[in-house]
Amino acid sequence: QVQLVESGGGLVQPGGSLRLSCIVSERTTDARIMAWFRQAPGKEWEFVAAMYWHGTTTSYADSVKGRFAISRVNADNTVFLEMNSLKPEDTAVYSCAAGQPNWGSRGRREMYRYWGQGTQVTVSS
Numbered sequence: 001q002v003q004l005v006e007s008g009g010g011l012v013q014p015g016g017s018l019r020l021s022c023i024v025s026e027r028t029t030d031a032r033i034m035a036w037f038r039q040a041p042g043k044e045w046e047f048v049a050a051m052y053w054h055g056t057t058t059s060y061a062d063s064v065k066g067r068f069a070i071s072r073v074n075a076d077n078t079v080f081l082e083m084n085s086l087k088p089e090d091t092a093v094y095s096c097a098a099g100q101p102n103w104g105s106r107g108r109r110e111m112y113r114y115w116g117q118g119t120q121v122t123v124s125s
Contacts, residue, residue: 009119
């Protein structure tokens with residue numbers, strides 16, 4: 001069973017930065033794509049970013065494009081989400097996910113098999 005563990009959340013002021021990490025216990029054929037989703041209070045889960053374990057293709061939600069960056073270190077089985085210019089509306093629980101959706105379905109939460117426990121990000125002054 002693939003396990004994902006996130007870290008790096010916390011409280012940050014508007015305009016600040018945070019880097020989230022997601023350590024994956026193993027890379028399997030049914031976990032070719034890594035993604036970050038978030039859920040703000042009272043709202044549905046929202047796709048944030050995704051990438052393959054191999055290659056350079058990435059994808060971002062319009063709401064974070066230009067501010068967030070997803071990256072990985074394959075040797076460490078770790079995926080990162082670098083978040084800059086944070087806004088209060090970025091406040092949410094952030095979870096990493098692993099799965100094998102078609103790239104066109106990368107934003108659909110139900111397509112991911114493995115999930116981390118989530119880490120809270122709060123943007124407030």
